[in-house]
Amino acid sequence: MLDRIRASIPALPPAEQRVAKLVLLDPRAFASLPVSELSERAHVSKPTVVRFCRSVGYDGLADFKLKLAGTVNEGVPFVHRSVDEDDKPGDLIVKVIDNAVSALLKYRNDAAGHAFERALVALTDAGVHGKRIEFFGVGNSGIVAQDAQHKFFRLGVRTAAHSDGHVQVMAATMLQHGDCAVVISNSGRSKDLMDVAEIAQRKGATLIIITASGSPLAQLAQNHNQVLLAADHPEDFDRYSPMVSRMLHLMIIDILTTGVALRLGPSLRPALQEIKRNLRSRRYALPQDDQ
Numbered sequence: 001m002l003d004r005i006r007a008s009i010p011a012l013p014p015a016e017q018r019v020a021k022l023v024l025l026d027p028r029a030f031a032s033l034p035v036s037e038l039s040e041r042a043h044v045s046k047p048t049v050v051r052f053c054r055s056v057g058y059d060g061l062a063d064f065k066l067k068l069a070g071t072v073n074e075g076v077p078f079v080h081r082s083v084d085e086d087d088k089p090g091d092l093i094v095k096v097i098d099n100a101v102s103a104l105l106k107y108r109n110d111a112a113g114h115a116f117e118r119a120l121v122a123l124t125d126a127g128v129h130g131k132r133i134e135f136f137g138v139g140n141s142g143i144v145a146q147d148a149q150h151k152f153f154r155l156g157v158r159t160a161a162h163s164d165g166h167v168q169v170m171a172a173t174m175l176q177h178g179d180c181a182v183v184i185s186n187s188g189r190s191k192d193l194m195d196v197a198e199i200a201q202r203k204g205a206t207l208i209i210i211t212a213s214g215s216p217l218a219q220l221a222q223n224h225n226q227v228l229l230a231a232d233h234p235e236d237f238d239r240y241s242p243m244v245s246r247m248l249h250l251m252i253i254d255i256l257t258t259g260v261a262l263r264l265g266p267s268l269r270p271a272l273q274e275i276k277r278n279l280r281s282r283r284y285a286l287p288q289d290d291q
Helices: 002-011 014-025 027-032 035-042 046-055 061-073 089-110 113-128 140-155 165-173 191-202 244-284
Strands: 132-136 158-162 180-184 206-211 226-230
Touching: 002 014, 014 027, 014 035, 014 046, 027 061, 035 046, 046 061, 089 244, 113 132, 113 180, 113 206, 113 226, 113 244, 132 140, 132 165, 140 158, 140 180, 140 244, 158 165, 165 191, 180 191, 191 206, 206 244
Parallel strands: 132 158, 132 180, 180 206, 206 226
Antiparallel strands: none
16 A cells, blocks of 8 residues: 555645655554644645545545555565475465465555446446446466456356457457456556557547556556556566466456446346356266266
8 A cells, every 4th residue: 555655656746745755654643643633744735635545546534544554553464475495385385375365465455445436337337238348468467357257257248358469459449438448467568458458548448457556557547437456566577477466366356246246136146047057957967977
């Protein structure tokens, strides 16, 4: 959360920058002080303090202070415990799992509820009105896009996943107003995905970007019909096999899938029940030798 605030400072108005610097100077005090004292210490008005909280991705001052308190008080460590060449299997288990758990807990504290609300509204509206929901990713993020498509198509929506650069450009060009383009990137610097995002914007589709805040791709999510679901982590995006970022992206997809399923409500249940029945009958009708 503090890293996100630090990265956002250059894009903030001067008055909100003063609030950001006050947060970074003493986050524990900021989480406990009333808005009147915060505004006085930052030499800004009370509404400016609230605007700052919304500018960095939170619902307001109360939501911001709640998440900030979780960050500074729970003591969730997010220190990558690098493995050593002489680590035994037991050491690997502890280090890899500790790193994953720390990443998930940190994201729980950092996640902006209002950004997810906007994404869920757009995705649900697209599903209800028969619009397209298309997922875009390359490399490791392409696998996350495929997982997202696998989850969303069971909700009865028109969805697809694209990982080939040429196909991505063609698919983005076919998007229309009311469609959703979900762009997933670990680094936020992929030229292919930048092109997809810009095309989707021009076509009037709602752009939902899952990437690191402060990245070039994240900067595209500035207009009212674009949403940034920031997934920040200390993992080097040039790693051959990203781990933490992949788990965060998959978790974000799970949150979106669950939220859309809940909003679609009872109308979704008959289709899911039929899918389950058909899969069960197919699975257990196989000859013994084929099981």
